Amino acid sequence: MPLPKIAIVGRPNVGKSSLLNSLAGSMISIVEATPGVTRDRISILLEYEDIYFELVDTGGYGIFDSRELSSDINSQIERAVKEADLVVFLVDIREGLTPSDEQIARLLRKNGSNVLLAANKADDAGMFSRAVEFMRLGFGEAVCVSAANNLNKSYLLEKISEKVADIPSEKPEEAFMKIAVVGKRNAGKSSFVNSVLGEERMIVSEVEGTTRDAVDVRFLKDGQPMTLIDTAGVRKKGKMADSIEYYSYTRAEKSIRRADVVLFLIDAVLPSSQVDKKLARMVTDYMKPCIFVINKWDKILEEGYDAEPEDFSDYLTETFPGLRYAPIAFTTATEGRNISSTLDLAKELFKQSTMELPTSKVNEAMEIIKAQRTGKSDKGVFPKIYYATQVAVQPISLLVFVNRPDLFDENYQRFMLNRLRDLLPVSEVPIKLMFRQHHSERRQMGREKKIKNRRE
Structure with missing residues (x-):
């Protein structure tokens, strides 16, 4: 089921990306005091009081872009406005009403958009009275917010939810x-x-x-x-x-x-x-x-x-x-x-x-590896594999029980990985190998240490 779509629109540097990040509770869009940082349409899924909706951040409308992308940015914004069930029209309460705000208002009226006016950078309640002049835009009283300080964040979400309450909405499936x-x-x-x-x-x-x-x-x-x-x-x-x-x-x-x-x-x-x-x-x-x-x-x-x-x-x-x-x-x-x-x-x-490999298949592969390569010895002791088991996915992680982990050098591990990809149905993904000394080897080393201590 399509979710209600809410587009945040405004002139450059009024805080659209900061508002999206504030509502999302994390830094989704890059925030920088440079007009035109956001160029593409950035969208996130939000839920408020059991109402789910898609929130879309757009580039600053009417920006002059040094890389001659201005028309592309404006085109993206116009498309977002046409697709939106609700437009959050963001203005800057500090700078007041500007010709660019009026230009955007004309675009929204021409499109017949459902508009919620919001005045950003209202860092304290004493600034709220300045929002009166924005009523000249024709979209009613502005909701005063401060994206930087999270001021009136819940109230804005409440107003958004009220505006889209009649549009069917349900929790979307998690991405596969x-x-x-x-x-x-x-x-x-x-x-x-x-x-x-x-x-x-x-x-x-x-x-x-x-x-x-x-x-x-x-x-x-x-x-x-x-x-x-x-x-x-x-x-x-x-x-x-x-x-x-x-x-x-x-x-x-x-x-x-x-x-x-x-x-x-x-x-x-x-x-x-x-x-x-x-x-x-x-x-x-x-x-x-x-x-x-x-x-x-x-x-x-x-x-x-x-x-x-x-x-x-x-x-x-x-x-x-x-x-x-x-x-x-x-x-x-x-x-x-x-x-x-x-x-x-x-x-x-x-x-x-994400495959869970049968332990029997993993150990069949280990037996083949043991038969094909002995590895380098250390004072007559060669690498020895007892058995292996899968312990995790993403990446495929195999815990290999051996006589001495230090004997399994980079070359031996590379050989093991190549053969495992040949022998198991995970040939095109990373495999993580972890080595642990087998308990019988630990007991043997403990006995040898005790004997040595007695002799000394």
């Missing part, structure tokens, strides 16, 4: 899977998200760094609710121009940490960079299932590059050895090519990463 879309700047992440949704939710431009926030978008795939997280394009830390880009960088890292599966977008015609390698390290460190999505594949075909899909497999294995098990998809996001099959592959990786 969260998919983070990551990559360096201008790799096609927003085009990918728009293609999945079948609408221009994200601003798409050849200008690098168009997306700044990490944007969660819910959608249905084969009747199952999923969440796509479109992240800002990452650049090298030394080249970050301002704190906004730094927030975007940390947001991308957080998105990887939150995700069940990561879609790692690679521009088909550009060589990998240090940024790509850093993102790959993040994915590896957090042990997330990952798909290399080679985007803009149409350019390879159209421009006559001498490259085949198998060439990319060798190249990615060499460049990102820590993700050699990750599958590869080839897409043209702007045309919607292979988007659905990439999502199907993400579902398969999610299935693998």
Whole structure:
């Protein structure tokens, strides 16, 4: 069932993102005292008094953007207004009524929007009287709030709930899977998200760094609710121009940490960079299932590059050895090519990463590993595996009982992981190995220590 949709609209820097963060109780949108930080439509699900609704943060209407994205930003806002069941029209009580406020009011009246007027930055009750002048906008008395101080937050939520109370609403299903879309700047992440949704939710431009926030978008795939997280394009830390880009960088890292599966977008015609390698390290460190999505594949075909899909497999294995098990998809996001099959592959990786393996199958694999490799000895003592059991999922985590954990060096562990992927139905996802000394070995070491002590 569709939820009531509430759009927060206002001129630049009136505190729309701060208000969304305040109502959400966490920092969803980047907040910065720079007009135009929010460009795409950021949305979250909220509940108040058993009424569920989607709250949408938009960019500042009428902003002049230094990267010539102003018309795209305004287009996103106009689309949000048309789709909204209620518009929270936010104004700045400190600055008072401005021509930009009046311009937005005309847009809302033209659209016939259901409007709730809110005056932000009313940091104490003594400022509330200033809101009288906003009645000239024609939307009644403004609700005075302070997003920074959470003043009148509950009252605003109450007024929103009253305005949408007649619209059917029920608790939405939890997302079956969260998919983070990551990559360096201008790799096609927003085009990918728009293609999945079948609408221009994200601003798409050849200008690098168009997306700044990490944007969660819910959608249905084969009747199952999923969440796509479109992240800002990452650049090298030394080249970050301002704190906004730094927030975007940390947001991308957080998105990887939150995700069940990561879609790692690679521009088909550009060589990998240090940024790509850093993102790959993040994915590896957090042990997330990952798909290399080679985007803009149409350019390879159209421009006559001498490259085949198998060439990319060798190249990615060499460049990102820590993700050699990750599958590869080839897409043209702007045309919607292979988007659905990439999502199907993400579902398969999610299935693998949440699989509970029978202990018997795990130990059959361990027996094969023992037979194929003995490992290096330490004073005549070789690595010995007793048995293993799965203790967790996401990532698949195996606890291996052995004679001495220190004998299982990096090379032996790498061999074990490669063989486990061959032998178990988890070939394309991370596997975490943990080693513990078997109790019989501990008893034997204890006896040997006692004998040694007596001799001394």
